[in-house]
Amino acid sequence: MPTFILSLNWTDQGIRAVKDVPKRAEAARDLAKKVGVDIKEVYLTSGDRDLVVIVEAPDGNNVTKFALALGSQGNVRTSTARAWPQSEFQKLISELP
Template identity: 50%
Template sequence: MTTYIMLLNWTDMGIRNVRESPKRLDLARKQLADMGGVFKELYLTMGDHDMVAICEAPDDAVAARFALQMGMGGNVRSRTLKAFPESAYREVIASLG
């Protein structure tokens, strides 16, 4: 599976209802699992982003669908980064010649 790093920020609605956030996280975990993915880690962060999630999905289409579903809930906005493990990084660099 491919790893994705999701940078998350609460919307105005999301922060107003922040006490419900753990329930929303549980729902997001289930939604991604139902799509064949897995929610690996979630970090509450300080700085430019409110949370960082590490997820795995079978492909980019599943990751995109998951991000769109989360956005449709209206509680968070996300930026999704496709992450390459060190082995893929080394392979890409080696292919530069």
């Protein structure tokens, strides 16, 4: 199943209620299931992004639904990237003309 990396930044609303993050994380897992996304890992990060979420989904449409629904709650802004594991990208490279 394809892997996606979501980079999240808290909004002003989201950071003001940072103590609610455990409850929001559980709600996000429920939301993900509803749209066909499996959350594999969630990381608090330093640097440009506040959180990184690794997910798997049948395709990008599921992940887009998840990111839009999550963002519409007002606590985070999302950026999404498709990720290929080494075995898959090596196969892609081997098939180049």
